Amino acid sequence: MKKRILILGGGISKERLISLDTAKSVANELKKKKYKVIISEPDSDLLKNIKKFRPHIVFNALHGQFGEDGYIQSVLEILKVKYTHSGVLASSIAMDKEISKNIYFKNNILTPNFIKFKFNNNFINSKNFLTLIEKKLKFPVVIKPINEGSSVNVFICSKKNFLKNLKRLVEYNEILIEEFIGGREIQVAIMGNRKLGAIELKPKRKFYDYQAKYNVKAKTKHIIPVDLDKKNYNKVMGIAFKAHKLIGCKGVTRSDFKFYKNKFYLLETNTQPGMTKLSLVPEIANYCGMKFIDLIEWMLNDASTNR
Numbered sequence: 001m002k003k004r005i006l007i008l009g010g011g012i013s014k015e016r017l018i019s020l021d022t023a024k025s026v027a028n029e030l031k032k033k034k035y036k037v038i039i040s041e042p043d044s045d046l047l048k049n050i051k052k053f054r055p056h057i058v059f060n061a062l063h064g065q066f067g068e069d070g071y072i073q074s075v076l077e078i079l080k081v082k083y084t085h086s087g088v089l090a091s092s093i094a095m096d097k098e099i100s101k102n103i104y105f106k107n108n109i110l111t112p113n114f115i116k117f118k119f120n121n122n123f124i125n126s127k128n129f130l131t132l133i134e135k136k137l138k139f140p141v142v143i144k145p146i147n148e149g150s151s152v153n154v155f156i157c158s159k160k161n162f163l164k165n166l167k168r169l170v171e172y173n174e175i176l177i178e179e180f181i182g183g184r185e186i187q188v189a190i191m192g193n194r195k196l197g198a199i200e201l202k203p204k205r206k207f208y209d210y211q212a213k214y215n216v217k218a219k220t221k222h223i224i225p226v227d228l229d230k231k232n233y234n235k236v237m238g239i240a241f242k243a244h245k246l247i248g249c250k251g252v253t254r255s256d257f258k259f260y261k262n263k264f265y266l267l268e269t270n271t272q273p274g275m276t277k278l279s280l281v282p283e284i285a286n287y288c289g290m291k292f293i294d295l296i297e298w299m300l301n302d303a304s305t306n307r
Contacts, residue, residue: 004036005300006055008072011042013064014152021276023061029293042072050079057303058083059296060272065147068272069095073307084299086271087307090248094271097146097176100247107246109239110265112179112258113137116146119170130159133177142178143169156180183260186226188240189273189284190253191295192302195237197284200226222280224287228259236264243269250307251299254281 009023010016023039030037040049042062050058058081062072068085070092076083086094093099104111115136133141143165144154153172155165169175185203189196202221226233240255243266254273258265273281275296285295 002034002036003056003300004053005030005038005057005059006050006053007037007039007059007061008042008046008067009039009061011062011064011067013062013067014148015063015067018274018276019061019063019067022063022274022279025275025277025292026059026061026296029296033293033297042066042075046075047079050081055081057081057300059300059303060085061275063272063274064152065095068270069147077305077307080305082303082305083307084303085251085307086247086249086253090250090307091271093247094249094253094269095147097144097268100268103246104243104266107242109243110263111267112142112181112265114176114178116174117143117166117177118174119172130162133162134159137177137179140180142176142180144176144178145169145172146174146176181258181260181265183258183265186228186236186257186259186264187280187284188236188255188257189281190240190244190249190255191285191298192251195241196252196281197224197288198226198228198233198236199224199280199284199287201280222283224283232259232262232264239264239266240269247271250304251302252281252295 007023007027009020011019027037027039038053040046058076060083062068066072068091070088073088073091077088098116101111101114139159140156142154142156153169157165185201186198188198200223202223204219236257243255244253247269249271252273253269253271255269256267258267275282282292282295
């Protein structure tokens, strides 16, 4: 008897559409292998859908807040249903850029320096604030939400446009102001205890932002195999694996790096990398001889009730 797979897709985060793309891509592959599949929103009907469908496994295809930050994982743990990807704590840590970066710092993993900024009634727009940032981080800087993925609302700012861009993120209450690291975009996939592989991205846009990731028209160049010597290749694979283990991740993760002046800077580790036609982990897996369906089935076999 083929297993029943409930795929969680959609949600209420700013990455809803990408999540639905991931869910549909996974569902299409599983249906080819005659799995019984339904896609469910993580809404008030979820419990009813789980009780009615009685899935053997929940494939978590959610992205962003409430999907990869430990929230839905807590629900699935309570329901005692097997699910894919990382568990409650690891998901929460990886999604919180401040916490994860502090873990990197403490474990000698290079990551861009940052300042946490809190919006309040006394919104800072003085020259003193700009001078402080220039002294601590130097311009340009990157501003980003603490708990978003897919480069949602990430801006590279000069001193001139910093305050203008800062005001665009006021909805978040607090954000990160991060040192800008130039160089090459390298992404590494980890699959359980396996260092799967790496890919380099050459965006035509200013950086590998939301459009560069998901819009075919952005024409981001994907380079695989990555042009690194064996020593540096092994080094970046090792850093990604170390981060995966330090955070306590399970299943598949993707770590994003900048390679600048012969040093790797870890930007973040993603516990729920996309599974769309433009997604990087399936592309890396394919290069390593693993078909998309094989990758999905590995994730299903890896699923458990206690992540």
